[in-house]
Amino acid sequence: MIRILLAEDQHMVRGALAALLAFEPDLEVVAQVAAGDKVVPAALQAQPDVALLDIEMPGMDGIEAAARLREELPDCRVLILTTFGRPAYLRQAMEAGASGFLVKDAPAERLADAIRRATSGQRIIDPELAVAALQKSESPFTPREREVLEASEDGSPVAEVARRLFLSEGTVRNYLSSAIGKTGARNRIEALRLAREKGWL
Amino acid sequence: MIRILLAEDQHMVRGALAALLAFEPDLEVVAQVAAGDKVVPAALQAQPDVALLDIEMPGMDGIEAAARLREELPDCRVLILTTFGRPAYLRQAMEAGASGFLVKDAPAERLADAIRRATSGQRIIDPELAVAALQKSESPFTPREREVLEASEDGSPVAEVARRLFLSEGTVRNYLSSAIGKTGARNRIEALRLAREKGWL
DNA sequence: GCCGGCGCATGACGAATGTCATCGCCAACT
């Protein structure tokens, strides 16, 4: 019996996924949480074999939760399940120690299969996404440029981004300027949009 | 036996919802589609009693699909199921002739219940959402302010927005400034984000 | 050992943006 922890903030989707898994005789959902920061506590209590984590969650995102979980329960495999098949998410998920990465666009049947494979130690990457990630031109950003761009996505002014990243205001402007140049945008907002479209984030 | 059509673009979510409904002995999913423009053709063929429509779909959005469906198959009830409980969506759904409106945040158990009630002619509105819609302060924007804000969402500079809306550059800045003030933001980007969060767009 | 690239910073400058006061026009409301 494979014990599963389900982390997904949309109640109905979570319930539906649980129903989907309930049809599999060898799978058992032993815990359900709706927020990223509840993942580790629930896992410590329920001792699942696999954690199925959404990325977009309140409290803590699924990537971060995955990393924490790998520290606290190294025996628990992590599967990331997300709406957005951004290459950057895939990369981050792998860095966080996830065993697999699925998009919600994938066929429903693939889910149970992925869970079984994860427990047997395999890595599961959504084939469509893997192809997309490889086809997508490599991001031309330096790590810092990406970091600064991402920190600007909520629209906070340069000064605040600088504070958050412990950088000088001028430095932040330089990185943004460079990112704007590389995307061919006219300002940071467009740069952010174009970078996302090209899968550079 | 209540016959159900399921329209939802994310394959895995669709499959999971089908699994959820499969547990109900009196409900039967007779058709599944992944795009809004496939709803009416599939419904004509499968003759469902209830159509469960996501709003965010390729091809045609769920609201529009609902309206078309009401014309073609007036006996088929329509339930809107969506991620975003925006008051505007709720209003549009009702205008399109939907019998009910559910958010994916709602408890999974409520779904089957809503379907049964819809077939018996009742209207179903997610209570949380109804409360939220009433609590939500009405948008403080004037029509022009909203228009200018929305035209700025892709990050184009003021000059371009002005050209698109046949306004002077200064006027656009004025409306943006006013919108920034009303949202309590520090620049247009934040204003856009905050306005969305508050359901003012 | 000498690049070249990245990280970080500074300073300066022009362009874009945000704010404010003020104006005219028109429609609605009192």
Added chain:
DNA sequence: AGTTGGCGATGACATTCGTCATGCGCCGGC
């Protein structure tokens, strides 16, 4: 008739943003 408020515009001003040149330290590769 007068007041109010949305709409559109202008001009001036301060701030923020984007760009560029330049400097320094660090590391990896040739």
